[in-house]
Amino acid sequence: MQFFGFALMDILLIIGLIIIVAILVQAVFLGIGLGFVNGDNREIGSTFFTALLMSLVIWIPCLGCILAWYFIKSRHNVGWGGALVAWLLGAIIMALVILAIMFIFFGTLFASIFALFGGGLPFTLPTFTP
Numbered sequence: 698m699q700f701f702g703f704a705l706m707d708i709l710l711i712i713g714l715i716i717i718v719a720i721l722v723q724a725v726f727l728g729i730g731l732g733f734v735n736g737d738n739r740e741i742g743s744t745f746f747t748a749l750l751m752s753l754v755i756w757i758p759c760l761g762c763i764l765a766w767y768f769i770k771s772r773h774n775v776g777w778g779g780a781l782v783a784w785l786l787g788a789i790i791m792a793l794v795i796l797a798i799m800f801i802f803f804g805t806l807f808a809s810i811f812a813l814f815g816g817g818l819p820f821t822l823p824t825f826t827p
Contacts, residue, residue: 722791724748727769730787747772805817
């Protein structure tokens, strides 16, 4: 019975650690996005707290995104457009970094999928021959 308690505690600790690391990664990329729109308070503590607030409210349907943009707007002294651009740039840069990491570590998988299509695209491009 005691083993079950330790196992449950370990699982909860791992889940908490994953959540903290995810918010930290989101904060880093939000800081990069804020750099493009000249946002204030770009240090890691401020962006971590903004990312934490965004993670708490993003689950609210229809209102979550607006609240997340409001937190970026009010905490980092940018307008609504700047908040939206910082949010989008942070997400796009994060997706590109994740894709690059996937290509580095799982490159053979992508190469084999590419080879399934004969080393070309799965569709034919139109060609013009005079």
